[in-house]
Amino acid sequence: MGTTRKYWKGIEELNQTPEFIQSRDQEFPRSTSVDEFLGDEKLRETSTDRRDFLKFLGFSVAAATVAACESPVTKVIPYVIKPENVTPGMPTWYASTYYDGASYASILVKTREGRPIFVKGNRDYGFTAGAVNPQIVASVLPLYDSNRLRDPKANGATVSDWRQDIDNPIKQQLAAIAAKKGKVVLVSNTIISPATFAAIDTLRMKVNGGDAAGTSFEHIQYDPVSYAGIRKANEATFGMPIIPDYDFSKAKTIVSIGADFMNGWLMSNEYTHQYSTRRNPDADWMSKHFQFESILSVSGSNADYRGMIKPSEQASVLAYLLGKFGVTTGVSSQLNAAATKIADVAFDALKKSKKESLVISSSNNVAVQILVNKLNAVLGAYDATINVNNPVNMFASQDEKMNQFVNNVIGGKNPDAVIFYGTNPVYTLPNGLEFAKAIKNIGLSVSLSQFEDETASNCKFIAPDHNMLEAWNDFNPKKNHFAIAQPTIRPLFNTAQAQESFLIWGDTNNVYARGGKDSKVVYDFIRATWGTTLFASQSVLVDEETFWNKTIHDSCYDLELVAASAPAFNDAALGGVASKITAPKGEVEVILYQKSAIGLGLQVNPWLHEMADSISKVTWDNYITMNPTEMEKGKYKISFDQEHGLNIATVKVGNKDLFLPVYPSPGQAIGTVGIALGYGRGENDENIGNAAFVTKEYGGFAADEKGNRVPVGKNAYRFVSFENGTYHYDLAGSVKKELSDLYPIAATQIHHTVMARHSIVKETTLDIYKSKGKEAYNPSHMIATHDGAKPVSDFDLWDAHPVKHVGHRWGMTIDLNNCIGCGACLIACQVENNVPVVGKDEVRRAREMAWLRIDRYYSSDEEATIGLRKDKETFSYHKAEIPVENPKVVHMPMMCQHCNHASCETVCPVAATNHSNEGLNQMSYNRCIGTRYCANNCPYKVRRFNWFNYPSYKKFTQVNPSQDDLGRMVLNPDVTVRTRGVMEKCSFCVQKIQSGKLTAKKEGRSVVDGDVTSACAEVCPSNAITFGDWNDTTSSIRKSSEETRAYQVLEEIGMQPNVWYKTKVRNEKNTLLETLQVDKKVVAHNTTDNKH
């Protein structure tokens, strides 16, 4: 068989630790012995003697009998006046827009009976083209967070009358400040809403006493993670303080220096989509992606070439490349040997692709960004991949102004009033805690936060804003693109939209009045703003009403795009660069990065906390990432399991330190550590959502010595530094191993192993794919018979189910080339299928309930030469032990494969899992008696068992949203909420299949491509997942599954899955692989198997 690379899922697997082998051999961890169980001290709490037991038994039998005799009366309450667009039992979709200050996407919101229950990307309109990240998909849950503020607050007391208790005192105080020419500061995240700017302007005019140029009112935009360096660099080199419009779909060569452009960096949703369109090996060309980075990022894990550098070497990579292009910068171009090699390859690629190249960097150091601009200018990218004529309006953080303001406030130089909107500086500032104390001294402090968060809890007034799903909003993310967000539900609580508050506080002529839940103030205002500005600036539609309705329908409107043109490069900017790039002072470089699920920590969302990280597969924690080779030197534990945790270390940056577990992360640059931002929320027990806090083993929150709840993870924003006018996220510090107990880690990594069977992932290079036949890179599984080798699909133990060619056969293909491992599908699956959240303790015990997981496999070129397993007898992992510092990565989504010869079906004693004639492996919960034989027998390890009653057991009260009356609103009414003791697994979204079929039936036509899709396929930003009817010969799934790259995982065991994977193709040169992947002649056979 043609496996040329050794894949392993974790250090544990590579090293074959005893814990690993034990867990690998058991789908379900060994149960504790009776003695051990009874000896458990904790069980005292639940102790029951024999007589009590008999009493309970007797009572429950009697209760069950009585309860069974009488069915409860179910009430049914119809609308009094039915809204026109609501049909009970049918979803209604709204086109809207998501913007939280960092992520932006055009979205579609699904509502049922007026409740938003699902968010996905809008593939038809908007430049994000349907791409979304996990936070956007999960954003429907915070709407139903019962910790949201239900009423405004004034001086710590909950009040209900907006006019009397909020508006009047605020207006009075603002008037007094205006009269004495005092100072009012509005701190917000980057605002991209034209109407919000206009609303803020009314407030500005009021405070400035009608003087537009007045200085009494100051608006500071401040983002938790700033990209001010790019704006400043563009100002220095082109005289434009902008962030240009990058187009990754035009770049044949992408060189990213630390920038995780598919996860968090700038408009990553848009970039992910653009990037994925150029990763198809069958297209005219496939992009070549180089990544030089310190942590193993999502983008880096998808790179064709990846070099490990320290953050301080970013400038060196640029200087090295610029040097090769003949530009001298005075910056050191000294690099480590491995990175130099890759930089040489990158140079060749850049030289070849010239202006069809794109170089980016994550650094917020202006000097580094000036070097990036120079390199792009030398390549000519400003003509093609970078458009400075259509700048991005997002990420306009004014770091200098904010830093000055914060220092002033801390130093006692207070403004008279401060208003916080869409921002939480107490949490995200390095000196947030000092700032929190200082805010209390400000005469008037107002927060518009939806929660009584870290900042709001220090303010005198909290005027809670609507959730984004309850509000009208408009956005102008790029110069030519305008978008609308429309409400999908009537406001749940007594909240008011921030724009309305601005208008009312700035109202001089009593034009605006609070309208409560049905207020039209903001709607009217946005519409008026659009009518006067955008409608007037376009000439396509002549009627304002039509224009407005079209915009609402599409959720956005595009003005004509000004094409890219190269601006003149000001070489003088290069002059001072070398002096601004200084060597870091500290033993270790610390990188503050964003995890795919948590991001900046804007949402406190149990779904996101429980999503296994794209790289580490750890849930519910942040940690120090360190390369295992370095950890071995430092005598850290590099393997862990459910009973044994990881060592704890103290990271010290400046005078601050954090106490965190150390996680072995191959691919982490030596001499660097990474810490994820977005954790450690609610340090002072703020009411920001249950998921922010650690829970105890039998439910309830863990408390610290002060009685406060303990936050999940630690707040790494405290390390952020301010240098040369921008906030920096790459720092220098030290790491010290602590001698304390091991810290338990809940990772999904060492569970569900691949059992060293290498027919799971297939990979090749673009050269091999283009020049050799299928058998080279995707060899068929042949079985030797008397009549010669025959394909495995020719052999059947049982009669086949009649699914092929008859009726429907639902199938899926997953293109490993396109899957970037972002995790949007994981959240979509959780939302669509009512998958419970189980909390850290249960995940640690391998009892996570996710129907869909993304297996992340590390590979290593070095091992490929040894680990080919030509001689199975002598092969051992230990002999194959090689440096694993910089592995290649494959992300592989894994869910029920809906095998046509499913091993789970044959072992179920009650036929609770069986096969449908449409190829689905069906699971009927009501029949399941919980023997778990099926899970034991599943080679893909995709079945999940309900160990507890997650919707009611006390252990999950804090973590599982379905235990909350409000949180329950998010449940999909078409999918059963499972009870304790039954198995569950991916159903191929059978509820969506059924409804897609029904739509076709009602319209009297056959099912066509696109009628039926799964939740994971629907949200995939890179279109890696194709779903459809395989029996429809024209369907895209059929075509996709018949491509030469398509294979079935573990095909040799003859399960005949309905899921195909497509071989990953890296656009790299790999001579070793070329010698190993050789074309063979095989007996021609039809993989699609006609014999049934």
Added chain:
Amino acid sequence: MFRSFNKWYFGALAFLLFTGSFDAQAQGEGLFKSKCATCHQPHKDGTGPKLFQVREKWESGGAKEGSLVKWVHNWQAAAATDPYAEQVSKMYPSAMSAFPELSEEEINSIFDYVDAQPDPATVVAGPTGGDTGMTEVQEEGGFSWIWILMGAVFLIVIVAVGGVRRQLKSVLNEKEGLPTKEDATYAEELRSWAWTNKIYVGIGSLVVILALLVAGYRELGNIGVVEAYQPSQPIDFPHSVHAGVNGIDCRYCHNSATKSKSAGIPTVNVCMNCHKQVSGRTPEQETKIKAIYEAAGWDGTMYSGDTKPIKWNKVHVLPDHVYFNHSQHVTVAGIDCKQCHGDMTKQKETARVVPVSELNKVEGNIKLTRATLTMGWCIECHAETGISDGPLDGKKDGYYDEIHKRLMDNDKKLYNKYLEDGKVTVKELGGWECAKCHY
């Protein structure tokens, strides 16, 4: 007594109807219902004024001869020529439609019919059919008490007779000089009797135990079976009046049945479409309809905005793990509502789950054996129903055409097997599969 009163009342009504010219009455009734009833009622003002003895009213009001007929033909023409008609035209804000096609004779037949209608407010002060039904239910309830009472009486009689017999026997024994068991209790006697007849007692108790077990097992099978379930409702809604007498299509009120999984309980605004005009003819109807007005916040002239949703009790309750879709059955399969819900046009009381025995009598229904709303009931029907029985057959049903085509093209043998009974049933296309209804 009530029933006999009703009989008397209906008899009187029939007598009244037959005393007039039957043909004219029938003609008048038909015309009234088709042309006038939308706005007019005999004894009550609605959109238009009440019509009872309207001819006499006009005459005494001083209207010109023939002016009323003219009014019906075209009210504007009448108002122009007759001052009384002009006065009438100002009484109501809404203008009456013109009916030039009605002859004078026809118009008079309408008025004859209207005048023959008794005023329900004065004539019928007693209860209606609905109440009679309730009384019957109460009588049925009394029955079981009678049984229990009779059982108790019989038991006492048996014990008493047994005591007497024992006394007699002991006396007899004494007389014949046999040994008597003076101190033998009932239990001891029973035991000795059982011992002497041990074979019969053994067989008997075996039969009793087996019967109990079988009955218990069958009873367990009935847990959760909601056949004939008929919960009380906040408003005693008579389907017989709406769907029966008035002939309203089921889907007018249950309008999402064609589009959605749920048929939908009519929202109050749907009720108000008609009940804005129809406020009831009897006090009893008026109280019922007032409940709708209260829910809608309608004070007789306008909506106050103060609404109060009606909390109905759900009749057809499926367990949470069952997915049922009305539109699949109504729109795609073309099943008539009554095939599963029985003939609601005759349902005078609140809705109920119609037992399968009654459903089997519905014309065109497949005869089923399992209780309504059980899974057995569903799949029995799925096993028998042909996919191509619906109205979509051959006309616009591209969906099943494609499925049949794939069967024919790719697995003719299987298709022929399916067709052995002359049809492709729902079951054969997967209608018995778990994940069609459970997910």
